[in-house]
Amino acid sequence: MNRRPWLPARWGPPLTAIGVVLALTVLLGLGYPLGMTAAAQVPGLRDRAEGSPLTGPDGERLGSELIGQSFTDVDGEPLPGYFQPRPSHAGAGYDASASAAGNLGPESTVDTPPVGNAPGVPSLLTQVCARSRAIGLREGVDGGRPYCTADGVGAVLGVYRTHGTTGRVTRVVSLNQPCPARPFRARYAGVAVGCARPGEDRARAVVTPVRGDAPARPVVPGDAVTASGSGLDPHISPAYARLQTPRVAARRGLTEDAVRTLVTAHTTGRALGVLGEPVVSVAPLNAALDRLRPGKGA
Known part of the structure; x- marks a missing residue:
């Protein structure tokens, strides 16, 4: 018998259980979180652990590279010196607390007319x-x-x-x-x-x-006119970026070649070389424009 002579036999199992709880609390409640926090500070992981923050020309936080942003004025009109993202159904636009899609499909072709004080709903x-x-x-x-x-x-x-x-x-x-x-x-x-x-x-x-006589491949790409499933997608297609380049360059007083160089620098290729499509990260691209030519976005 290893039981201490002064310890009643019925106390053994409860004390063992309490010891296990205390050991797991220290290990999983303190040791594991502290270990993960320390690992997150490793160079190359720190920014990702903090939500991939995006900083402006003066080092201020502008948001996250993982969540899209709207680049509009107080009236909701697109700012001419910035690349515009795709549409968003998340709240008033890119609201991370209201991630949502439009929930309309290819059969939505007829607008709902207004009835009384209720506004109409476009298809x-x-x-x-x-x-x-x-x-x-x-x-x-x-x-x-x-x-x-x-x-x-x-x-x-x-x-x-x-x-x-x-x-x-x-x-x-x-x-x-x-x-x-x-x-x-x-x-x-x-x-x-x-x-x-x-x-x-x-x-x-x-x-x-009625199809009409418009070209089968419109000049305006599909991602420019459709929202993502989350409403938070921070990327646009290279085709949409190319379409916007002349306007941004003219507004910023830059050459189109200079703006195209920035677009290329913020373009991510296919994952593993085969998955998905190349995309352009809009918010970091606009932040780079502000660093290059500040005060020219409006």
Whole structure:
């Protein structure tokens, strides 16, 4: 017997359990966290452990390289001297506490009209069309894309037929162009196209997207007009960066070659050489522009 003669036999198991709890508390509650904290201070890991902080020209914290940011003025308009990120549905835009997606899919082509005091809800197609048109105007390029009207809404007709989905066409409405807008197409199947009247019943209309004559590969890339699943994606495609380069260079008073050099420096290739696509990190790129030519972003 190893039991101490003065210790009652019934006290052995409880004291053993208490000893195990104390040992694990010291090991896992103190030793492990302190060990991980020490490991996080190793050069090359420290910044990652602190959330990959992004610093400005004066060393101030500007955010994280892992979370995108909006570069807009007080009115929400894009600042011309900065590269713009992709759209975001996270709160008011890139809100890390409200990560979210738009939850709209390819079938979202018809806008929901306003009812009473409730505002209307644009379809995913109209959102894409409006963004592409705005970017085209900002960058001085053709912002047109298939299934979009010239005024930046989804080119979608509501076709009424004598037998519901079949039969002779009796009426055609441009569903995303409420009156008194002029429809993007004058006639369809020999019938004049009208604008959408508020409050009309569209249940019998056959939704018919119209491709139009826009190129199959639009000048404005897809990531410029669609949000990421998290709403926090800090990257854009090299194609979108190239599209913005002339504007940023002109606003900053830099040559396009100088701005392209910065873009290349902030471009990450495919993971392991084969996974994903090359991406450009927007916030660090804009911070580098501020270091190179401060005060020229607005």
